[in-house]
Amino acid sequence: MNIDISGPVIYYRIPTGIPILGDILITQTLVVSWIVMALITGACIWLTRDLRVENISKRQAFAEMLVEMANNLVRNNTGGTRFDKLIPFVAALFATSVVSNLISLIGLRSPTADLSTEAAWAVVVFIMITANKIKAGGLAGYLKGFTQPIPVMTPFNVLSELATPVSMACRHFGNILSGVVISTLIYASLAVATTALLGWLPGALGQVLGSIPFLDVGIPAIAGVYFDWFSGVMQAFIFSMLTIMYIANAAEG
16 A cells, blocks of 8 residues: 655545446545544543442542533523533534644644534534524424515515524634644744844854754743644634534524
8 A cells, every 4th residue: 555645635545356447536634533532432431430338539520520510501601401411512512623633732633624524513513503493493494594683685585594504614724723824934034043043153153053943942831832722622612602503502492
């Protein structure tokens, strides 16, 4: 199997003899998304091993704390237990978003820096919103809602409906991608600064020391506190909150 990892896409060429025509294209986003899912699945399996009713372990206490936080997030924003069925979905969405956002800390490209990831999430949320609207008011009521308050507003109401998943996807994507771009620019500028500061040394010493980006060590971590940690967790929280509020409002009719 020949592998080409140049650029943002990884190509796997299937060896001759396997009954598959052409090349199978596996993007970097897809590969890292599998890694994210594997990490979350492994964490869930580890946290839920050997559960007890009494004398629980610290691991179980931490798992129960996470479950309680997910319960409170949904219930506190929907006014009760009516939408408890959303808890597993919202928890999975939040966990996937957080891990995807923070995985860039270990050198992998965040899947959420690819608009296709957020677009897929937004489409799923949009389908759930539409299903709840139809369930609350019936198909006729849902379609009639586009003509409110007057029929001439129908095109604008349709655009407003379609804008929901677009805005959710673009908001999350824009914030994560901007962090990736800014972090890259910081690393590049510090490398240039290192060359400017040490490149003046005579002979091979200046060439060697000027080529080693000393300033890239430690300094970018300051910006990473915001762009990776704070922004990554905050964007996951906002996306999850919007999901809860949109679906709850749709179910209210």
